[in-house]
Amino acid sequence: AQKITQTQPGMFVQEKEAVTLDCTYDTSDPSYGLFWYKQPSSGEMIFLIYQGSYDQQNATEGRYSLNFQKARKSANLVISASQLGDSAMYFCAIGSASKIIFGSGTRLSIRP
Amino acid sequence: DAGVIQSPRHEVTEMGQEVTLRCKPISGHNSLFWYRQTMMRGLELLIYFNNNVPIDDSGMPEDRFSAKMPNASFSTLKIQPSEPRDSAVYFCASSLRGGIGGKTYEQYFGPGTRLTVT
Numbered sequence: 403a404q405k406i407t408q409t410q411p412g413m414f415v416q417e418k419e420a421v422t423l424d425c426t427y428d429t430s431d432p433s434y435g436l437f438w439y440k441q442p443s444s445g446e447m448i449f450l451i452y453q454g455s456y457d458q459q460n461a462t463e464g465r466y467s468l469n470f471q472k473a474r475k476s477a478n479l480v481i482s483a484s485q486l487g488d489s490a491m492y493f494c495a496i497g498s499a500s501k502i503i504f505g506s507g508t509r510l511s512i513r514p
Numbered sequence: 515d516a517g518v519i520q521s522p523r524h525e526v527t528e529m530g531q532e533v534t535l536r537c538k539p540i541s542g543h544n545s546l547f548w549y550r551q552t553m554m555r556g557l558e559l560l561i562y563f564n565n566n567v568p569i570d571d572s573g574m575p576e577d578r579f580s581a582k583m584p585n586a587s588f589s590t591l592k593i594q595p596s597e598p599r600d601s602a603v604y605f606c607a608s609s610l611r612g613g614i615g616g617k618t619y620e621q622y623f624g625p626g627t628r629l630t631v632t
Contacts, residue, residue: 435619437620437621441574443599445626446626447605452620454618493557502618504559507556
């Protein structure tokens, strides 16, 4: 069985600051993937970044990076130089083979 | 490239009526997923298909819900009869299928169908 936990229901961050969204997981699968999605107020789900369990380096995509600590079973999302448009819900997810399980999400609000 | 297409985008219906939601996955993707999102329960996986075959329908809430995927480019989620508690946003997503022990591919979501049952 797989489990994803996001302990921060909401966060407020000043524009241009970096922000870290927490995510911990549990799985018995030796091979899995970790994902982050963004859901703005308009409702669409946008894929941000992926980390494979066997990847040696932390994934990066532009201003997004994934702080993957396998021993601690954590996969935190780091957004550098936050922008007003980053205000949204952020979901962490874990998957193996095909199925992906999503966390409960963190609502990020960026203050101007 | 066209993303995942869902129709209708909004549906308002009366309790007891049949509702059919439609999804066209991204061409070349061989896994398709139906999700339901509510404020109370978050994002729930209802069912997913690999190569048009239902693999896991344990998330389907009850027999009123059914899903089909007659071919690689089309899927439906049907609710019959609908109830007010079915009101939610229903997402369809598609991805490539990774083998066991291999890469799990990211899912691409459609815009969702906002269903309101009165």
